[in-house]
Amino acid sequence: MQHENETRICQNCKKDFTIESDDFSFYEKIKVPPPTWCGECRFVRRLAFQNLWNIYWRNCNKCGDKTLSMISPDHRYVVYCPSCWWKDDWDGTENAMEYDPSRSFLEQFKELREKTPYNALSSLYTSLKNSDYSNGLAWCKDCYLIFWADYCDGVYYSSMLNGLKYSADCLRGKNSELCYESIDINKDYQTFFSEECDSCVNVWFSRNLYNCTNCIGCANMRGVSNCIFNIKYSKEDYEQKVKELRLDSWQKLQDVEKQSYEVWLENPYRSYTGNSLNLNVTGDYVYGSRNCKNVYMCDDIENCRWTQFVTVPTAKDCMDYSGWGNSASRIYESVAVGEKADSVYFSSECWPDCLNVEYGSWNIAGKNNFGCANLKRKSYFILNKEYSKEEYERLKAKIIEDMKVNPYIDKLGREFYYGEFFPPELSSFPYNKSNAMRFFPKTKNEALSMGYEWDDTIDKIYEATMKAEALPDTLQETKEDILREIIECMNCGKGYRIVKGELDLLCKMNLPPPHECPKCRENKRFARLKPPKIYKRTCMKCEKEINTSFAPDRPEIVYCVGCYQGEFL
Ligand SMILES: [Zn+2]
Ligand SMILES: [Zn+2]
Ligand SMILES: [Zn+2]
Ligand SMILES: [Zn+2]
Numbered sequence: 001m002q003h004e005n006e007t008r009i010c011q012n013c014k015k016d017f018t019i020e021s022d023d024f025s026f027y028e029k030i031k032v033p034p035p036t037w038c039g040e041c042r043f044v045r046r047l048a049f050q051n052l053w054n055i056y057w058r059n060c061n062k063c064g065d066k067t068l069s070m071i072s073p074d075h076r077y078v079v080y081c082p083s084c085w086w087k088d089d090w091d092g093t094e095n096a097m098e099y100d101p102s103r104s105f106l107e108q109f110k111e112l113r114e115k116t117p118y119n120a121l122s123s124l125y126t127s128l129k130n131s132d133y134s135n136g137l138a139w140c141k142d143c144y145l146i147f148w149a150d151y152c153d154g155v156y157y158s159s160m161l162n163g164l165k166y167s168a169d170c171l172r173g174k175n176s177e178l179c180y181e182s183i184d185i186n187k188d189y190q191t192f193f194s195e196e197c198d199s200c201v202n203v204w205f206s207r208n209l210y211n212c213t214n215c216i217g218c219a220n221m222r223g224v225s226n227c228i229f230n231i232k233y234s235k236e237d238y239e240q241k242v243k244e245l246r247l248d249s250w251q252k253l254q255d256v257e258k259q260s261y262e263v264w265l266e267n268p269y270r271s272y273t274g275n276s277l278n279l280n281v282t283g284d285y286v287y288g289s290r291n292c293k294n295v296y297m298c299d300d301i302e303n304c305r306w307t308q309f310v311t312v313p314t315a316k317d318c319m320d321y322s323g324w325g326n327s328a329s330r331i332y333e334s335v336a337v338g339e340k341a342d343s344v345y346f347s348s349e350c351w352p353d354c355l356n357v358e359y360g361s362w363n364i365a366g367k368n369n370f371g372c373a374n375l376k377r378k379s380y381f382i383l384n385k386e387y388s389k390e391e392y393e394r395l396k397a398k399i400i401e402d403m404k405v406n407p408y409i410d411k412l413g414r415e416f417y418y419g420e421f422f423p424p425e426l427s428s429f430p431y432n433k434s435n436a437m438r439f440f441p442k443t444k445n446e447a448l449s450m451g452y453e454w455d456d457t458i459d460k461i462y463e464a465t466m467k468a469e470a471l472p473d474t475l476q477e478t479k480e481d482i483l484r485e486i487i488e489c490m491n492c493g494k495g496y497r498i499v500k501g502e503l504d505l506l507c508k509m510n511l512p513p514p515h516e517c518p519k520c521r522e523n524k525r526f527a528r529l530k531p532p533k534i535y536k537r538t539c540m541k542c543e544k545e546i547n548t549s550f551a552p553d554r555p556e557i558v559y560c561v562g563c564y565q566g567e568f569l
Helices: 021-029 039-047 105-115 235-245 250-266 389-405 435-439 444-449 480-484 500-509 518-528 561-568
Strands: 006-009 016-019 056-059 066-069 135-138 147-150 153-156 159-168 171-177 183-186 189-192 195-198 201-204 207-210 213-216 225-228 279-287 290-299 305-310 319-325 332-338 342-350 355-358 361-364 367-370 373-376 379-382 535-538 545-548
Touching: 021 305, 039 305, 039 319, 039 332, 039 435, 105 373, 105 389, 147 319, 153 500, 159 500, 171 189, 171 518, 213 235, 225 235, 367 389, 379 389, 480 500
Parallel strands: 135 147, 147 159, 153 159, 159 171, 171 183, 183 195, 189 201, 195 207, 201 213, 213 225, 279 290, 290 305, 305 319, 319 332, 332 342, 342 355, 342 361, 355 367, 361 373, 367 379
Antiparallel strands: 006 016, 056 066, 535 545
């Protein structure tokens, strides 16, 4: 059936949103009704079902041991430590429920969620080595306080990674080594305090560099070496200048940073962050992708809309999908689903090898499951109860029909019918401790008015033994006893430590000890990231209308892709 674009009112924020003709074809193909929430509200709701960055100590509800957990100790959910959760002595069938047609299906699913044991951490525990203090990890070794990462080795305090090695304080780092305080880096070696650098070696305080070596404070350079503040030097002069800059001193680094940012601002930005391999793409932090609309932080995706955080390629034919890829296809309204997942709808944490799963919450290698929670390696299950293939198809069809007339009603009186993601109040995480807060900060009242929970507890504060201002200016002056100190963060005043592996890395890079706590450093990196929002404005060169994540009041010079590539490729 041919559809026109249609404007509707979002059930959540009450603003207008457009469902495009292509979107209708997608919904028809997978036999779901069009959404009643706008794209941004749908995205926020999915993110509210994931918490990677806030971890607590609590006791495992099985073995009783102390475990790090993304679910707070005050929460009503049953939580197993990763070791107990991944053991084969249970599979989720213990809490099987019979469907009761007189009650709303999602109400019964909520009951099931509260009975089945949740995993303390969102990591593939069996693939990790010496990386316990982290969350959202697979195939990592010797990592500490990193979040959302695959295939990493020796990395500290970093997020959203794929193949990063011996690095610290990075955000969105791919296939790079010995990097520090950098954002959106790919195939880099020794890249420090930089952004959007690709295939670079020994680069400091630079942005949008490709294939460059030995550069400091540069912007938009291609295939150059020995440049400082966009000025080219001979090898000898460059080396002399570097000595004068004293990049090993914390004080001097602050000056170089300030000067570098001036160079960044004087030079134009591409309207979005990505590479020239993108074809017909709107969104930001997108690389090597084709035919995608409204996407964010994705690598190698095709025919996707409203898709975010595909940090491990690939994803195909997905809509309203928030991570993380790794050969995912036909995913709709789901978060933290991937690794050969196919046709997974309205689900969170379904991986690996999931097929035809709807309303799944932690289905491991599930095939043909509907409304199951914490279920491992099962097929044809509904509410964690087994059926024959024929019984399953019949009952699933009946439940879908029931859900169309008997909705879940939340505490705000909102109705949730078949064909959309879970109601906010089913989340295990308060809004301010979920990934949603990271990308869409809201006040307590805003969050509560949208049906999310809120956590008022204040983080424990450690008594500091020294002030950050008293830290040595260089690493040469730093002694190992620094590891015993609790340093008072320059920014928030809370105590933090420098850990042994971090000190060893700083030593390798000859960088001074950080003067702010890991949380403040992390928050600052995220604040530098361009948000997953699209604004309409004009190219500052040709005045053509562009879609960009640079808000109209930002100070940067923003060019359309054509004008940017005309000058810098
Ligand atoms: Zn909305
Ligand atoms: Zn346990
Ligand atoms: Zn701090
Ligand atoms: Zn232009």
